[in-house]
Amino acid sequence: MADTADPLDRTSHSGLWLTVVLAVLAAVLGSLNGLGRVDQILYDRAAMMSGREADPDILIVAIDDASIDTLGRWPWRRAVHAALLDRLQGARAVGLDLIFAENDTVNPNDDLILANSIRRNGHTVLPVVLDRLHRPTAIEVPIPALAQAAASEGFINARIDSDGVVREAVLSTQFRGDRWNHMAISMLEVGGQAEQAQRLLQRAGPDATILIPYAGRTAHMRTVSYLSVLRGDLPAEELRGKYVLVGAWATGLGDAYPTPVSHDISGMSGVEIIANLLQAARDNRSFLRPPPAWNALFSALPVLLACLALWRLSPKRALLVSIALFGCILLASWLLLVNAQLWFAPTAALAGVALCYPLWSWRSQEAALRYMDNELRRLQREYPPILNEARAQVTSTSASLESRVGELQRALARVRNLRRFLADGLDGMPDATLVFDQEGRMQFRNQAAVMYFQRLGMRPPRVGHPATHLLEKTISDDATRQRVADALSGQQPADTTSPWSADLEVRDYAGRDLILKCAPIHTAEGHFAGTVATLTDISRIRQAERQREETLRFISHDMRAPQSSILALVEMKQESGAETDQGDTLARIAMLANRTLHLVDDFVHLTRAESMTISAVELDLGSLLQDGVDEFWASAHKRNITLALQMPLPAAYVRGDQTLLMRALCNLIDNAIKYSPAHTRIECGINEEPGFWRVSIRDQGQGIAPEDLTRLFEPFSRVGVETRGDVGGAGLGLAFVRTVAERHGGSVEVSSEPGAGSVFSLRLPAAPEDAAAA
Known part of the structure; x- marks a missing residue:
């Protein structure tokens, strides 16, 4: 295992x-x-599939190609931007994504005009540029006149990943002790939605970084031309309460970055990225790791x-x-x-x-x-070749799969040969043999079983069918059928020392005597796998036993009759008053005739004890011993021998045949009386041992020599006759006692010392109830 x-x-x-x-x-x-480029690509595809509607309250004023064509080449005068701001008076907040880091040297008055316009608007946010987002060392801010007029400032730096794609945004950073927010955050604060701004900052965590939840592809946000707003083509109601972002959109102008939602085109402008962040804050939506x-x-x-x-x-x-x-x-x-x-x-x-x-x-x-190699080695060890097939050679652990499969095929061929060998062996058995699985369904039958059921007038059993109908057609006794059904289901009998789960003598409906034996089948791991059942026809043996019984009765009758006649003649002669020597002769004849009768009785009883079926019933040994003592009390009293019974007697229950046990006890008591001198004492008692009862007969005779003890219980063995006197018998009484004891699962023992008497003990198993109680 x-x-x-x-x-x-x-x-x-x-x-x-x-x-x-x-x-x-x-x-x-x-x-x-994240594991680099693969995760970035997967994120981009997921972000592209998670778009949503653009916020109608966010408007991009784009410096597009049409505006460039009309207003002239870039950069424009700052007075033009001032005029645009005047058109945006009703906006909630205006973010100018335009860098004003230096004074206008061409048109110096334009700086003042733009500053006044910014001041009149009152909700303008100007951009700043950091040299880097984390721990910046330099910052580019608008000129002081514009910075003082603006409502707020915010950085517009984009965080670019290693592959050049803008996926994240830093919302806030520290520069020389001052907190700088992203332009989108600053616009929310200026527009009166500081709570949404703070909520987004808190969600971003300690590093103030989020993954930008883009609302859609490039140009997904609502966009109008810079020129159309400047001309007043857009009604003031369309601008009132809106977040307006002004930034470059024209070809070759401004910044454009690849984003997760714009890989297949030129990119997304920075102003639109800010617009997406602004909508994310308003929607309370931000992607985080x-x-x-x-x-x-x-x-x-x-x-x-x-x-x-x-x-x-x-x-x-x-x-x-x-x-x-x-x-x-x-x-x-x-x-x-x-x-x-x-x-x-x-x-x-x-x-x-x-x-x-x-x-x-x-x-x-x-x-x-590895398992295959181990099983092949085990097969070689446990099942050597039996049909002259070549012994399989287990390949080394470095062998290929194909070579091992070849070895497995050869091993399976050996197993099939072994199965065929066993099947042919079972098929050649003379007794009907059937194999059942753990569910009681027949899986195999040999030829003898087929012939048996055909002689019984039944259709031979088929493989896979349950054994119930076989038992009903074969066994007539209900209790026996139940016992066999229990054996087929794997239930063990009370006597677990027997190798058979059922060992019964039954008679089928055709009147044949059968020995039915069931033996459990187990797997290599010891689990119950089924039952093999054999039916042995012993009709001829039982017929021979019946003939032997008749012969014994014949011999008993024919041997008894002459001896009885001899005794009758002797008695008639004695009563007629014959001469003394003739009386001695007749007495001698009477003794020999009685001995012949005892020989016949002992022989018949011994033969029956060896062959008869034990009818096990529950008996009380104390009652049997009491009856035996009562039966021989007169014989012992005639010889002045005290026959004593140790009291009180226990309730010693055993299972056995009453007639055989009674005769065995009587033989022991009779022997003790025969071989005890007058004026002695014989003690009879019962003692308890673990699982057994011991009946002891103690006498005060001359004892038995040690060399005679070994053959004391052999038939026709009479030991110690010279010292103990010839008291008759043929040496069959103790052989009968031993046979009865062994047929009942017990034994007979003797202990003796010459000159001190003997103790004969009959040891019998206690009944199951008594054994359990003990």
Whole structure:
């Protein structure tokens, strides 16, 4: 059993370790919150699929190609921007995405005109530029006149990833102790929505960074031409209460960045990126990366599921589950981004699941090959060749799969040959043999079983059918049928020392006497697998026993009759008053005739004790011993021998045949009286032992020599006649006692010392109830 258990245990342990390693690896990679370009591409596709309607309260005033064509080449005079601001008086906040870091030297008065216009507007936010977003060392701000007139300022730096795509935005940073916010945050504060601005900042976390939730592709936000606003083509009601962003849009003018939603075109302008951030704050929507532990769990969970599927399912189904897990991981990432606004980078989970199948397949193949090698070695050790087939040679551990499959094919051929060998062997058995599985369905029958049921007038049993109808047609006794049904279901009898789960003598409906034996079949691990049942026809044996009984009765009658006649003649002669010497002769004849009768009785009783069927009933040994003492009390009293019974007698219950046990006790008491001198004492008692009762007969005779004890219970053995006197008998009484004791599962013992008497003990098993109580 160890040969089969150890490989399976090692396989389970290796699978567990592989699962742990893969899950830990996926968790470690997942804790990095992204694995470079692959995760970036997946995020871009997810962000593109998570678009929404543009906010109608956000308006971009674009410095487009038409405005450039009409107003002239860039840059325009700042008085033009002042005129535009005058048109935007009703806006909630105006963000000028235009850099005014130096004074206008061509038209110096334009700076004052623009400053006055900014002051009149009262909700204008001007841009600043940092040299870097984290820990900046320099800042580019508007000229003082404009800065003082503006309602607020905000930086417009874009955070560009390593691949040149703008996916994130920094909302706030520190420069020389002052807090600087992004232009979108500053516009919300100026527009009276500081609460939304703060909510977005708090959601961003300590580094004030978020993934920009783009509302759509380039030009998705509402846009109007700079020229049309300047001309007054747009009614004032269209501008009232709006967030207005003014920025460059024309070809070759201003900044344009690749974004997740604009890979396939020239990019998205910086002013539109600011507009998307502004809408994100107003919608309370921002994409964030979860804590590393969360992403580690997200990455490890699919790996655990994949390993579980590989452990439990077939390779084909496990492969389908692995493919399905790929889709589930991507779908889960997208759903979490859309609904929970958290971006769980899926590459670590995808890589973990992708590694699971090949690594697990390698492990499974190695485990299968190792198990195959062990089983081939076990087959060689336990089942040597029996049909002259070549002994299989277990290949080395470095052999290929094909070579091992070849060895397995040869081993399976040996198993098939072995099965054929056993099947032919069972088919050649003379007794009807049937094999049943653990459910009681017949799985095999030999030719003798087919012939038996045909002689019984029944259709031979078919493979796969239950044994119920076979028992009903074969066994007439209900109790016996139930006992056999229990044996077929694997229930063990009370006597577990017997190799048979059922050993019964039955008589079928055709009147034949049968021995029905059932033996359990077990697997290599010791589990119940079925039952093999044999039907042995003993009709001829029982017929011979009946003839022997008749012969014994004949011999008994024919031997008794002459001896009885002799005794009658002797008695008649004695009563007629014959001469003294003739009386001695007649007395001698009478003694010999009585001895002949005793010989016949003892022989008949011994033969019957050896062959008769024991009818086991519950008996009280104390009552039997009491009856035996009462029966021989007169004989002992005639010889002045005291026959004593140790009181009180226990309730000593045994199971056996009353007639045989009574005669065995009487033989022991009779022997004790015959071989005891006058004026002695014989003690009879019962003692309890674990699981047994011991009946002891103690006399005060001359005892038995040690060399005679070994053959004391043999038939026709009379020991110690010279010293003990010839008291008659043929040495069959003690042989009868031994036979009765052994037929009842007990024994007879003797202990004796010459000159001190003997103790004969009959030891019998206690009845089950008494044994349990003891």
